[in-house]
Amino acid sequence: MNKRVFLLPGIACMFLFTSCEKEPTTTPYNFQVPVGFIQPNIPANNPMTVEGVELGRKLFYDPILSKNDAQACADCHTQTYGFTDDGLQFSIGVDGDVGNRNSMAIINLAWGTSFFWDGRSVDLEHQVFGPVTNPLEMNTTWPEVEAKLNANANYKALFKTAFNIDQIDSVHVSKAIAQFLRSIVSGNSKFDKFVRSEVSLTPSELNGLTIYNTEQGDCFHCHTLSNGLATDNSFKNNALDDDASMTDLGRMAVTGLASDKGKFKVPTLRNIELTAPYMHDGRFATLEEVVNHYDMGGVPSSTVDPLMKHTSGSANPGLNLSAQDKLDLIAFLKTLTDQDFVNNTAYGHP
Ligand code: HEC
Ligand code: HEC
Numbered sequence: 375m376n377k378r379v380f381l382l383p384g385i386a387c388m389f390l391f392t393s394c395e396k397e398p399t400t401t402p403y404n405f406q407v408p409v410g411f412i413q414p415n416i417p418a419n420n421p422m423t424v425e426g427v428e429l430g431r432k433l434f435y436d437p438i439l440s441k442n443d444a445q446a447c448a449d450c451h452t453q454t455y456g457f458t459d460d461g462l463q464f465s466i467g468v469d470g471d472v473g474n475r476n477s478m479a480i481i482n483l484a485w486g487t488s489f490f491w492d493g494r495s496v497d498l499e500h501q502v503f504g505p506v507t508n509p510l511e512m513n514t515t516w517p518e519v520e521a522k523l524n525a526n527a528n529y530k531a532l533f534k535t536a537f538n539i540d541q542i543d544s545v546h547v548s549k550a551i552a553q554f555l556r557s558i559v560s561g562n563s564k565f566d567k568f569v570r571s572e573v574s575l576t577p578s579e580l581n582g583l584t585i586y587n588t589e590q591g592d593c594f595h596c597h598t599l600s601n602g603l604a605t606d607n608s609f610k611n612n613a614l615d616d617d618a619s620m621t622d623l624g625r626m627a628v629t630g631l632a633s634d635k636g637k638f639k640v641p642t643l644r645n646i647e648l649t650a651p652y653m654h655d656g657r658f659a660t661l662e663e664v665v666n667h668y669d670m671g672g673v674p675s676s677t678v679d680p681l682m683k684h685t686s687g688s689a690n691p692g693l694n695l696s697a698q699d700k701l702d703l704i705a706f707l708k709t710l711t712d713q714d715f716v717n718n719t720a721y722g723h724p
Contacts, residue, residue, distance in 0.1 A: 414484035422557065433447075456481055476652075484555075499548045604642045
């Protein structure tokens with residue numbers, strides 16, 4: 375092609391003496407897939423850039439996305455607690471209203487296939503719309519948030535750089551936050567170092583791993599380790615309630631299928647030590663209580679997962695773990711804690 379074609383705009387600028395604005399340029403974000411992980415799902419219509427991730431981080435920590443600028447995403451998703459809230463059973467929204475679900479960890483969501491306990495969002499761009507307008511969370515409207523952001527010169531400049539837009543809208547707010555959420559990766563726990571043969575596990579942790587990864591405890595079929603994620607991203611009923619006491623329909627509220635009653639997203643167990651209390655309704659305060667639930671086998675129901683083979687209604691109730699086995703399983707779960715993740719300043723308050 376003729377080189378002059380490219381020179382023309384530049385020459386025009388020089389002659390016209392106008393302030394020829396340069397098109398903003400973005401830097402592709404260098405997404406590192408940890409050793410042993412499968413490839414993530416980064417959508418082609420929202421490629422990660424350094425500028426987009428940084429803008430998303432700023433928005434995540436800014437109460438500007440809530441009614442009366444009172445609450446940020448980070449208030450319910452705090453890095454120290456694996457991006458859950460600080461030990462609450464149910465989250466408290468901007469108006470002091472108490473929700474009905476336990477705040478979820480934000481860990482390795484670049485690999486996620488659906489979001490929220492019931493999976494009602496199929497991508498992170500869509501997920502971000504939820505909390506901003508949820509009356510039990512940030513309880514505002516998008517026109518209000520867009521007006522506040524458009525009145526803010528700093529945000530105007532940041533959106534211009536990240537997305538080359540002059541008018542900020544909800545779609546680009548969600549794109550930026552989704553980029554930041556995808557950048558939050560945990561893959562350097564003691565367990566990861568063990569997989570990479572950099573450290574060894576104690577005999578207790580090793581026994582816990584065996585229980586986890588064999589039929590003895592059978593955690594691995596749902597909280598799969600072989601993909602790196604400690605979840606298989608499916609929806610399952612892990613025998614918490616019988617049919618009569620299932621107050622939260624879980625996945626069924628999304629699909630309308632009776633066969634999905636009481637099924638919830640299998641959560642990652644990465645950094646599980648930091649994210650108490652546990653389950654969609656935060657019913658268990660400690661890992662000891664969780665392990666006791668699985669050891670007893672839970673209760674039968676019409677949708678209980680076939681992998682929950684030892685419910686109180688089965689021929690063979692309970693896992694029959696010894697007291698030491700239970701301690702070992704918990705010791706293993708704690709090897710999934712990743713201090714580099716918790717202390718990574720790239721995920722912290724900008
Ligand atoms: C009032 C507390 C609260 C606020 C504020 C809040 N969240 Fe959440 N978040 C929750 C709760 C509770 C859930 C689980 C809700 C459910 O399943 O119905 C959740 C779930 C999520 C999930 C799903 C994770 C998964 O594994 O599926 C993501 C992602 C998320 N929030 C991001 C955000 C972002 C981004 C913001 C800010 C725009 C935000 N949250 C604001 C409490 C909050
Ligand atoms: C049939 C699939 C399945 C099996 C097997 C299974 N889990 Fe789960 N696990 C789930 C689901 C689904 C949830 C979320 C349930 C809910 O909140 O209603 C969960 C939740 C958890 C939680 C709480 C996570 C959080 O963020 O609140 C822990 C801890 C846990 N499981 C550990 C284990 C251990 C340890 C084993 C093995 C002894 C095990 N699981 C076996 C499906 C399973």
